[in-house]
Amino acid sequence: MVLAVLGGGVGGKVRQRGRSDREPGALRQWLLGPRPRGGRRLWWLAGAVVGVAGLLTWALWPSSAPEPLARQYGEATACLLTDEHGVTGAEAAAVWAGMREASEATLTKVQFLEVDGPQTVDNAKTYLASLVQSRCDLVLAVGAGPVSAVDAEAKRFPNARFALVGGGTAAPNVSLVDATTPQSVRENVRAVVAAVKPAAQ
Secondary structure: OHHHHHHHHHHHHHHHHHHHHHOOOHHHHHHHOOHHHOOHHHHHHHHHHHHHHHHHHHHHOOOOOOOOOOOOOOOOEEEEEEOOOHHHOHHHHHHHHHHHHHHHHHOOEEEEEEOOOOOOHHHHHHHHHHHHHOOOOEEEEEOHHHHHHHHHHHHHOOOOOEEEEOOOOOEOOEEEEOOOOHHHHHHHHHHHHHOOOOOOO
8 A cells, every 4th residue: 555655656756757858848849839830930930030130231231332422622712701690691691592502513612700799890800801811712791890891901902802792892802792682692692602713822
């Protein structure tokens, strides 16, 4: 009786141990699935890994297309002198738009400088001299202070060329730009800047 109980217990343990040795573990069972399915989950996982590897290879593969080159500007430079509002003022905005259009078409370099501080002629003269000394091939001026500064100083810089928008006095080295409408300002400035040639060295 005792032996029967022991034998049954031992036999039960042996049968349980034998069954766990034959059955797959949790990870293996998830990968392989039930035996009758023939390992479909393993194939599914392998396919997913291959797909991800393919996507990464495609995404990280170096492009054969050349990178866009930086714009190569010419030697001519046109500069704009404005009041304290810079190129956001109504008149200056139209002038700057025309300058940028000319730059895109002819590769002329364009830049602007605003008069900071008191909007007086004397203060504007300082900024005007800075542009002339920086070898701008054409200096455009818009606004009361900048235009008056060019009127007062143009004779001091006979080799410099100026263009005044919305006022001023014409001179041998000073031209006037029609400012009837913002559109006319834009078109006329574009033409003036497009015709700029680098000064002789």
